[in-house]
Amino acid sequence: MHLTRRTVLGGLATATTLASPSILRAQSRELVMVGYGNESDAPLIAAGEELGRRNPGISLRVIGGLSAEALAQIKAARGDSPYDLAVMGSPAIINALAEDVLIPLDFSKIPNSGNVDPRFMPYGYDVGQPIWFEGIGIAYDTSKIANPATTWAGLWSGEYNGRIGMCRPQSNLGLGVLAATCEAFGMPQDDMAFALNKWQELDPLVGRSPPLLQQMIERGEVDLAPLWHVNTALAAGAGLPIGYVKVTEPGPLMLPTNIVHFVNTAEGTGDLVHEFADILLTEGIQKMAGSAPIYFGTVVKGIPVAPEAAPYVPSTMAELDSTTSLDWPIFAPLRGETVETFDRMFAA
Secondary structure, rough: OOOOOOOOOOOOOOOOOOOOOOOOHHHOOOEEEEEEOOOHHHHHHHHHHHHHHHHOOOOEEEEHHHHHHHHHHHHHHHOOOOOOOEHHHHHHHHHHHHHHHHOOOOOHHOOOHHHEEOOHHHHHHHOOOOEEEEEEEEEEEEEOOOOOOOOOOOHHHHOOOOOEEEOOOHHHHHHHHHHHHHHHHHOOOOOOOOOOHHHHHHHOOOOOOOHHHHHHHOOOOEEEEEEEEOOOOOOHHHEEEEEEEEOOOOOEEEEEEEEEEOOOOOHHHHHHHHHHHHHHHHHHHHHHHHHOOOOOOEEEEOOOOOOOOOOOOOOOOHHHHEEEEOOOHHHHHHHHHHHHHHHHHHHH
């Protein structure tokens, strides 16, 4: 697999260099975790509190955002990395593997990993533990669209030209939608030229990030757009007239989120990271993550989808069986050149 350097997530928080106690469980120790920097950190914080109860003196601090600069800091550290662990989606893992900053988890030390639906495990790329997932579907203004497209190819019916929004491919949302477009028309997922030309046919309005794209729908600037299910659920939960389609053909798209352990952390950190990942896979934390106002898809078998999340997350066996993901290692290294081409084509 050929991997290249690329940006992962924005918003690097200020880091604090950590001490390196020789025996973690015998001393006070703060684990520093890269999370989301918003309300989605709630299940991480709850799991950290449980980790502290099990290990007196251990605490967890969750900060928001991860960037190429953060990965460089971790790579340069010698036994005192400023970050111990993180939540990471598949594209970010690909970048981190290229930077050689991850220590593969030992799944035998995460007993609850055995309860995870096997379909999610490959998206940790043998280094991360999947803990939940986000989906990509079509969000639409219910006051303007009665019959939204139900497939990716259906967006090209001619009905939505000039009415549709799309996300810049610097975002995983935008890049993933381009790959899904290739898949929908029988092309290789890395044929970004094909996907960009297809989207040019739709005369879309561009949002630079998923939250901005969500706002564009809310303000009536576009009538529909591919969007993360979490963004859509939050908007609908606020009472806005936004609906969501769990797209068929090739099936509901999902992007699993994983727990990963960074290199150059203090001795004994790995045991705590494994225990923390195991706690995140408990029924209570999974239900918390899958309910309002967080709306993540759960990965543990047998946990029912919360009623408020059912319109956005695969909630029947048929939907779950049709759920698919994308071959991120194939096209993620193309992000930089794809963004450059995108910006030239859609600058107006």
